[in-house]
Amino acid sequence: MMMLYLNFIFIFFISIGMQYGLLVLCRYFKLYQPIYGLSPKTHQLKADTPSLGGVGILLSLWCAWLFYGMHIFSNTIFWIMLVVTLFSLLGMLDDGFSLLRRHNQGLSSKQKFLLQLILSLILIGFYAYLFGELSFWSICLYSFVMVGSSNATNLTDGLDGLLVSCSMITLCGFFFVGNSEIQYFSIMVSLVLFGFFLFNRYPAKLFMGDSGSLGIGALFAAMAISMENVWILIPLGAVYILETVSVILQVIYFKWKRKRIFLMTPLHHHFELLGLSEVRIVQLFSILSFLCLMVIVVF
Structure with a gap:
């Protein structure tokens, strides 16, 4: 048990x-973040903020899995890691x-959507190869969930600490x-994200x-698909769905x-223009995520 706790500590510091x-x-x-011209004025002050933290998340996740997570080396986790890697690489291309x-x-939006769709079909096909044939409707559903989930979190990532805070709560639901x-x-992914959160919380570095x-x-999406329970994403992903x-x-x-x-949309920008601070909006969205988590835990 002590070794397990030490592994978790090492994962956290690897991420940092x-x-x-x-x-x-x-x-x-x-390598600074280009800011959308129609964003709220407060966002123009963030033009000198580096925007490749996702690369650090991916590298930290691989280091954590290879060095401290090999006892969960299975086809399921391998497939999930493959999904994360390919979609992260697509994001790197966009960045x-x-x-x-x-x-x-x-x-462009069309280019990104097309590449997401192609990736999802390839990955779902590989999932069927590893775990058995899927029906046509299952392939359609899983592809829709994967593309939809990745776009939903992409839309949510618009305030300092917003997506990473909600994501750690979502991972508690999967736990x-x-x-x-x-x-x-x-737990492993949550620790990697928590390491990133220290740099992404307001004011984000x-x-x-x-x-x-x-x-x-x-x-x-990959975790829900591997559990054969994509509907769990409705309560766990309520914030992303709202956005x-x-x-x-x-x-x-x-x-x-x-x-x-x-x-202004996504929804978090609407609250910004109403006068709420970034910190308060992140708190409110995190509370909503936590309440949805409680629904999963209780029911």
Whole structure:
């Protein structure tokens, strides 16, 4: 048991060391986050914040698994790690184009969606190869969940500490409903994210970028798929779903009535423009995530 606790401590410090090293490199090479021009004015002050924290999350996760998580080396965890890696690499590609163009948009929305869809179909096909055939409708459902989850977390990553805070709570939910290897894996990922949180909390010194947000969403989808319970993402991912629905409703209503429902989407920007601070919004969204977690635990 003592060795297990030591492993967890080492994982946490690996994450801190990885993020610190990445922060130094990003500042040295001036790899800063391009800020969306229509973002709230407070976001323009963040233009000099490095945005490759997702790379540190991925590297920390692999180090943690290879050095301290080999006793959960199974086809299930291997497949989950593969999902996280490929979606994180897609995010890195998007972040890379953003940095090269000095613009907040790297890949276009259509390009990103197409690549997500292709990746999800390949990964679901590999899942079927490892664990047995899937029906056509299962393939469609799992692909939809993977693409939807990665986009939802990507939309949520808009305030300092928001996505990483909610993600750690989501992982607590997987800990309560998963088997022993999912439980250990959830703790491992949570510790990696907590190491990143120390750099991402307000005022953020480091952003995770698409390399982190796409990977985290795909991670949740992969864990739910491996448990054969994708519906668990509805309560566990309530915050991400709300953020996504706010964007969809805003677009549909604007095209229909030429008016907006929200001051700005995703939803966290609406609350920003109402005058709430970033810290307060993160607290409110984290409380909502925690209440949804309690639903899972109690029921």
